[in-house]
Amino acid sequence: MVAVAILAAGRGTRMKSTLPKVVHELGGRTLVERALDSVAELSPSRNLVIVGYGADQVKTALAHRTDVEFVAQTEQLGTGHAAQQVIPYLEDFEGDLLILNGDVPLLRSQTLVQLLTTHRQNQNAATLLTAILPNPKGYGRVFCDAQNHLQEIIEDRDCTPEQRQNQRINAGVYCFSWAALKEVLPKLSADNDQKEYYLTDAVNFLNPVTVVDVADFQEISGINDRKQLAEAYGILQTRIKEDWMARGVTLIDPASITIDDTVTLGSDVVIEPQTHLRGNTTIGSNCRLGPGSLIENSTIGDRVSVLYSVVTDSAIASDVRIGPYAHLRQQVSVGEQCRIGNFVELKKTVLGSKTNIAHLSYLGDATTGTNVNIGAGTITANYDGVQKHKTILGDRTKTGANSVLVAPLTLGADVTVAAGSAVTDSVEDDALVIARARQVVKPGWRLPTAE
Numbered sequence: 086m087v088a089v090a091i092l093a094a095g096r097g098t099r100m101k102s103t104l105p106k107v108v109h110e111l112g113g114r115t116l117v118e119r120a121l122d123s124v125a126e127l128s129p130s131r132n133l134v135i136v137g138y139g140a141d142q143v144k145t146a147l148a149h150r151t152d153v154e155f156v157a158q159t160e161q162l163g164t165g166h167a168a169q170q171v172i173p174y175l176e177d178f179e180g181d182l183l184i185l186n187g188d189v190p191l192l193r194s195q196t197l198v199q200l201l202t203t204h205r206q207n208q209n210a211a212t213l214l215t216a217i218l219p220n221p222k223g224y225g226r227v228f229c230d231a232q233n234h235l236q237e238i239i240e241d242r243d244c245t246p247e248q249r250q251n252q253r254i255n256a257g258v259y260c261f262s263w264a265a266l267k268e269v270l271p272k273l274s275a276d277n278d279q280k281e282y283y284l285t286d287a288v289n290f291l292n293p294v295t296v297v298d299v300a301d302f303q304e305i306s307g308i309n310d311r312k313q314l315a316e317a318y319g320i321l322q323t324r325i326k327e328d329w330m331a332r333g334v335t336l337i338d339p340a341s342i343t344i345d346d347t348v349t350l351g352s353d354v355v356i357e358p359q360t361h362l363r364g365n366t367t368i369g370s371n372c373r374l375g376p377g378s379l380i381e382n383s384t385i386g387d388r389v390s391v392l393y394s395v396v397t398d399s400a401i402a403s404d405v406r407i408g409p410y411a412h413l414r415q416q417v418s419v420g421e422q423c424r425i426g427n428f429v430e431l432k433k434t435v436l437g438s439k440t441n442i443a444h445l446s447y448l449g450d451a452t453t454g455t456n457v458n459i460g461a462g463t464i465t466a467n468y469d470g471v472q473k474h475k476t477i478l479g480d481r482t483k484t485g486a487n488s489v490l491v492a493p494l495t496l497g498a499d500v501t502v503a504a505g506s507a508v509t510d511s512v513e514d515d516a517l518v519i520a521r522a523r524q525v526v527k528p529g530w531r532l533p534t535a536e
């Protein structure tokens with residue numbers, strides 16, 4: 086059995102923020118949620134998050150995680166003190182406890198799997214994730230013998246100048262045999278430069294302890310300030326983009342593109358510059374996205390192109406062309422082979438397949454059948470100032486240029502709306518509707534002239 090404890094009670098003063106550090110977002114997820122997600126592959130039976138500074142904000146940020154238990158650390162007296170707070174929660178627990186700092190968001194699951202595997206193979210009391218850093222300043226230094234057995238961890242500020250030369254650092258990620266850790270936690274003292282209870286001292290008391298060096302030291306980057314937050318975003322983006330390129334996606338000018346790690350892409354997708362894919366987004370194969378597009382929380386089929394457009398919370402079927410300058414938002418659903426063109430906004434609208442809406446239109450709360458043609462400048466008047474109303478258009482119906490469809494309204498199949506109509510009443514199948522004043526021509530008429 087594995088339990089996880091995430092240390093998330095610190096303030097993070099260097100963020101210079103009213104938010105606790107661990108609720109800052111990195112690529113769409115908070116730091117603490119990323120720490121939790123990195124352990125998911127170990128299928129922990131318990132997820133404890135130790136909260137203190139801004140506890141309510143941390144709890145709110147994790148409110149959707151019903152698998153998390155919060156442990157209060159009312160005074161922040163150090164990482165060892167934070168770990169002591171879990172003792173009453175794990176009275177009956179038998180197994181291994183993984184402890185992570187809440188501000189280390191880039192850990193890979195495989196790294197944690199490797200840490201746990203080493204821990205179990207060696208039957209260790211504790212196993213420590215370490216890294217060899219070119220610039221180890223600020224981190225606790227880890228001293229080992231030739232067999233990777235831990236001798237001591239010494240905090241940077243407690244090191245002698247010679248000890249500081251050691252580049253092997255403590256990542257702040259530990260696997261403990263809980264039976265062993267709970268014996269030593271009560272024995273910690275605050276006899277150090279910071280007058281804090283150090284979790285690293287608990288490690289120093291235990292035996293046997295071995296270390297696992299992480300291959301890619303960027304994984305253990307901790308976030309202490311906004312600069313490190315931005316750097317972590319860069320690391321994350323590089324990782325995601327290199328991964329997609331290796332899997333058959335073309336990125337034109339990768340530096341100008343951002344892709345959340347919650348996005349999935351099909352093969353032979355081409356992503357053009359200044360395109361951003363966010364949230365829960367799935368893209369089919371052979372799509373061309375961008376330049377200049379934002380796609381968020383949306384599902385897109387195969388062979389779809391999205392040019393200079395914004396698509397959020399929507400579902401687009403295959404062979405659809407969107408843009409330039411279209412905006413699809415709030416549960417739009419587009420059928421196959423539709424064309425949504427220049428300056429078109431769709432909101433909560435369902436388009437049947439092979440429907441065209443090519444220029445300068447707004448459809449809100451509308452549903453169309455298949456093969457519908459929405460003429461340039463067609464607008465649904467869906468809001469009466471109090472409520473939103475629906476517009477329904479049947480198969481093969483065509484609206485003329487500059488039509489206003491005043492909802493609630495149902496037009497049947499094969500209806501043609503004359504250009505410039507303001508349609509207020511529903512129309513049955515197979516009809517032409519003209520809802521505008523007739524043109525009046527007065528032959529020979531001139532403007533009156535002054536005397």
Ligand code: UD1
Nearest residue numbers: 092093094095161162163164167187224225255256257283
């Ligand atoms: C710690 C390690 C150090 C390691 C480094 C890696 C100790 C004593 N030192 O140092 O060896 O190299 O992490 O990043 O552990 N926290 C609490 N309650 C507290 C204090 C801290 O929950 O009372 C949380 C913080 O919110 C943070 C984490 O623990 O998420 C780490 O605390 P921090 O003070 O940043 O430790 P470091 O000085 O970085």
Ligand code: MG
Nearest residue numbers: 188307308309
């Ligand atoms: Mg720190």
